[in-house]
Amino acid sequence: MTPPNKTTFSLTVQVNPDFLPVVTAFIEKASRAFGLGESEALSLTLAAEEVFSYLCSTGRLNEALSVTCTNGHYYVQEEFRFRAEHFNVRAFNLTASALPDEDADWLQTGLLIASRMVDRFQFFQEDGTSRLLLRKEKHYPELEDSPVTSPQPLRNIVIRHPDPEELKVASHLIAGNYPLHWIPQRLRVPGKLVDMVQSGDFGAAVAADTSGHLGGLVVWHTHENKLIGLYGPYVFDRTKSSDISRALIESFIGVVAKSGAIGILNRYPTPEIPTEYFEVLGSFTIRAPSGDPVQSEAFYRHLEEDLGMAVWAHPLLEGFLREQYEKLFFARDIQLITSEGETSSPFSVLSAHVDRKVGRVTLRPVWGGKDAEENLADHVRVLKQENIPQIFFEMDLGRSWHSRFTPGLLNTGFEPRLVLPYAGAGDLVMFQLRDDEAHV
Amino acid sequence: MTSLNLDHLLPDHIKHFEAYVPSKPDPELMRLYGCSRLYRLNNNENPLGPPEAAQEVIRNFPPPSAAVYPSGDAYYLRTKLAQRFGMDPDQFLVGNGANEVISFVMKAFCEKGDNIITADKTFAVYEWIAEFSGFEARLVPLKDYAFDDQALLDSIDEGTKILFVCNPNNPTGTYWNRDKLTRFLDTINGRRIVVVDEAYFEFVEAEDFPNGMDYIRDYPNLVVFRTFSKMYGLAGLRIGYLAGSLEVVQAIRRTCIVYSVNALAQIAAAAALDQDDHVVRSRALVREGKLYLKRELSRLGLSFQMGEGNFIMIRLPMSDTLAYRKLMTHGVMVRAMTGFRFPNHIRVTVSHMEAMQAFIEALEKILPHRPRLLHSIPRETG
Numbered sequence: 177m178t179p180p181n182k183t184t185f186s187l188t189v190q191v192n193p194d195f196l197p198v199v200t201a202f203i204e205k206a207s208r209a210f211g212l213g214e215s216e217a218l219s220l221t222l223a224a225e226e227v228f229s230y231l232c233s234t235g236r237l238n239e240a241l242s243v244t245c246t247n248g249h250y251y252v253q254e255e256f257r258f259r260a261e262h263f264n265v266r267a268f269n270l271t272a273s274a275l276p277d278e279d280a281d282w283l284q285t286g287l288l289i290a291s292r293m294v295d296r297f298q299f300f301q302e303d304g305t306s307r308l309l310l311r312k313e314k315h316y317p318e319l320e321d322s323p324v325t326s327p328q329p330l331r332n333i334v335i336r337h338p339d340p341e342e343l344k345v346a347s348h349l350i351a352g353n354y355p356l357h358w359i360p361q362r363l364r365v366p367g368k369l370v371d372m373v374q375s376g377d378f379g380a381a382v383a384a385d386t387s388g389h390l391g392g393l394v395v396w397h398t399h400e401n402k403l404i405g406l407y408g409p410y411v412f413d414r415t416k417s418s419d420i421s422r423a424l425i426e427s428f429i430g431v432v433a434k435s436g437a438i439g440i441l442n443r444y445p446t447p448e449i450p451t452e453y454f455e456v457l458g459s460f461t462i463r464a465p466s467g468d469p470v471q472s473e474a475f476y477r478h479l480e481e482d483l484g485m486a487v488w489a490h491p492l493l494e495g496f497l498r499e500q501y502e503k504l505f506f507a508r509d510i511q512l513i514t515s516e517g518e519t520s521s522p523f524s525v526l527s528a529h530v531d532r533k534v535g536r537v538t539l540r541p542v543w544g545g546k547d548a549e550e551n552l553a554d555h556v557r558v559l560k561q562e563n564i565p566q567i568f569f570e571m572d573l574g575r576s577w578h579s580r581f582t583p584g585l586l587n588t589g590f591e592p593r594l595v596l597p598y599a600g601a602g603d604l605v606m607f608q609l610r611d612d613e614a615h616v
Numbered sequence: 617m618t619s620l621n622l623d624h625l626l627p628d629h630i631k632h633f634e635a636y637v638p639s640k641p642d643p644e645l646m647r648l649y650g651c652s653r654l655y656r657l658n659n660n661e662n663p664l665g666p667p668e669a670a671q672e673v674i675r676n677f678p679p680p681s682a683a684v685y686p687s688g689d690a691y692y693l694r695t696k697l698a699q700r701f702g703m704d705p706d707q708f709l710v711g712n713g714a715n716e717v718i719s720f721v722m723k724a725f726c727e728k729g730d731n732i733i734t735a736d737k738t739f740a741v742y743e744w745i746a747e748f749s750g751f752e753a754r755l756v757p758l759k760d761y762a763f764d765d766q767a768l769l770d771s772i773d774e775g776t777k778i779l780f781v782c783n784p785n786n787p788t789g790t791y792w793n794r795d796k797l798t799r800f801l802d803t804i805n806g807r808r809i810v811v812v813d814e815a816y817f818e819f820v821e822a823e824d825f826p827n828g829m830d831y832i833r834d835y836p837n838l839v840v841f842r843t844f845s846k847m848y849g850l851a852g853l854r855i856g857y858l859a860g861s862l863e864v865v866q867a868i869r870r871t872c873i874v875y876s877v878n879a880l881a882q883i884a885a886a887a888a889l890d891q892d893d894h895v896v897r898s899r900a901l902v903r904e905g906k907l908y909l910k911r912e913l914s915r916l917g918l919s920f921q922m923g924e925g926n927f928i929m930i931r932l933p934m935s936d937t938l939a940y941r942k943l944m945t946h947g948v949m950v951r952a953m954t955g956f957r958f959p960n961h962i963r964v965t966v967s968h969m970e971a972m973q974a975f976i977e978a979l980e981k982i983l984p985h986r987p988r989l990l991h992s993i994p995r996e997t998g
Contacts, residue, residue, distance in 0.1 A: 453960060455935055477938075482941050
């Protein structure tokens with residue numbers, strides 16, 4: 177369903193090369209109308225051209241295909257909906273090569289180009305219908321010199337929704353007051369932050385005094401999976417640090433308490449986080465700008481009374497999960513996956529969310545296949561070559577096929593670090609490549 | 617297979633509304649949390665159960681009668697209510713729990729563009745029903761844990777049809793006394809419908825607490841809610857009612873779903889009404905439980921909000937939803953208050969001493985450390 181604040185345009189065409197100009201013109205005009213720059217709109221259009229051409233070559237000719245273009249304010253997304261049971265997204269792997277080996281299909285080259293044209297892709301297949309989502313973000317000026325916080329303590333602080341200019345100021349203040357590795361990528365660009373909040377995908381609250389000085393900020397992200405991602409609290413008036421952070425968090429919880437979200441997850445906590453409102457899920461290792469390893473904790477808060485649920489797991493992960501669920505007091509039925517001779521896809525696909533500035537990447541399964549371990553190893557090799565040492569992998573225990581990556585992960589040098597409740601269709605397990613592996 | 621796109625079928629206010637997911641049945645929860653017994657301290661149920669006369673009626677209900685439709689408008693129960701309160705039977709409407717009568721009132725008076733006003737931290741169903749019905753729910757912050765009469769009045773505009781006041785308030789136990797309610801109704805002066813929800817009326821011991829039934833004659837715009845789920849221990853049968861002036865109740869009746877209250881609930885409720893000794897015993901149990909909790913919570917250094925009603929709200933130095941899960945592993949089920957916009961608070965039903973002791977024992981085990989004094993900063997509204 178279309179989220180609030182989002183405008184969409186839709187086009188339904190037949191899978192037929194004759195309609196290629198219609199599809200590309202639609203994407204280009206829609207992208208421009210939604211505010212993408214010329215270069216970004218061209219990239220998205222090129223991606224659409226390659227995907228449609230691929231479908232014309234491999235799909236059933238003249239079957240209906242719908243293309244939806246959504247204005248996400250800070251991005252434009254195109255979604256292809258079609259019936260193609262054997263759509264092969266192998267080319268969307270970060271490791272896919274433009275030089276096909278003897279078994280590869282030349283058609284995949286088009287998809288490879290499409291994948292490199294966009295910032296994010298998702299692929300779903302249900303009931304014979306495939307959905308391919310390609311997203312291109314708008315270009316924003318990078319953050320320049322950031323002012324430091326005003327030394328003057330604030331008086332009569334209230335918590336309220338910020339206006340766009342305040343958000344930009346707050347973004348500068350964050351950059352001026354916190355080390356880079358504590359700041360999520362999406363908060364580092366002031367204009368983008370404004371658009372993110374405008375989109376309705378994100379919320380924000382500031383602590384400000386009556387004269388308009390900012391004392392703190394929290395930002396949150398409502399995911400499709402009902403978990404709210406929390407960033408902060410960022411506190412600029414250190415003289416009232418605990419009061420401001422508590423007030424920001426109380427206010428934020430009040431806003432989201434009846435939103436229907438199940439929980440709040442904070443993977444970027446600041447030292448000011450009032451811990452009594454959260455539970456610690458565990459820790460993972462990040463790198464400070466100096467290169468030194470730093471343990472960072474993930475904080476969670478459930479918003480409802482937990483009703484428990486069933487999760488899928490590979491037997492190799494069962495012990496870790498039982499230990500974690502007992503520690504976190506989450507009621508779970510762990511259902512073990514089995515292999516009983518059924519046929520599986522030869523290829524797996526992973527998406528990679530890369531933050532080059534801090535050398536961090538998160539891999540997520542898009543498609544399961546027999547080459548999972550080899551594919552993981554290839555990703556690790558390429559990412560090491562690109563000097564990205566912090567490699568994470570997120571496994572959704574609500575999708576049974578994700579668990580098939582477990583042996584490959586363990587053999588490649590990953591270790592399970594955290595369970596993130598309800599962060600996917602079910603709970604997510606966050607794996608991290610061991611430090612000794614990351615620097616080989 | 618035909619494809620279905622609900623996007624074009626669902627109204628906007630339903631698209632963005634999240635369904636309420638009730639708790640799993642007790643045996644399922646006990647299995648999941650690995651506990652062998654469960655003290656239910658989450659729903660403010662009466663541990664004494666229904667009054668003896670009601671239990672007798674339930675025991676003697678002839679199974680073949682289940683094949684016969686009940687009275688469509690709870691005729692005999694309304695007659696009995698009328699006798700008890702000295703009113704006309706047509707001044708009462710009976711529903712499948714008080715939740716249903718909330719819906720009747722909103723359907724009767726609100727249309728697109730209208731709003732209702734209530735508090736931000738109170739029984740959630742007023743807000744909930746308004747939102748899924750497509751009406752705006754204006755939420756006024758509590759003041760010192762109580763409904764703020766002036767702020768409610770200040771929030772009224774042309775579109776305001778109903779003001780909901782929970783008296784005593786769930787979950788804070790605060791209440792408006794006779795003077796305050798009178799002043800409020802005088803100020804409204806019949807221009808809006810005022811609903812006073814007295815779900816916990818029978819537990820109240822404060823002498824200056826107003827009995828809403830006494831006000832109906834002078835204030836024909838007043839609607840009073842009562843339930844058989846709390847004091848009378850009939851929550852499992854789902855039965856509650858409203859009372860008001862003939863004119864107002866006649867209007868609400870147009871939206872009332874007939875035959876929604878089952879036969880057993882109707883006769884059990886009628887039998888329960890006469891059992892004043894049950895009220896006395898229940899109040900004594902609550903009084904004793906509150907004294908115990910007050911002492912034990914003070915010993916643990918926890919702050920709490922205790923007023924009228926068979927419940928108490930406790931502030932914890934930890935997440936209430938985590939406390940819920942930890943307490944469940946000890947066989948104690950409480951209500952986490954995040955959903956009531958009271959983060960880090962739990963509401964506990966005052967029950968018999970064995971349950972209260974089990975609760976305190978479990979609470980002591982799960983508390984991380986002694987609580988710190990917590991300051992607060994006001995949140996701007998409007």
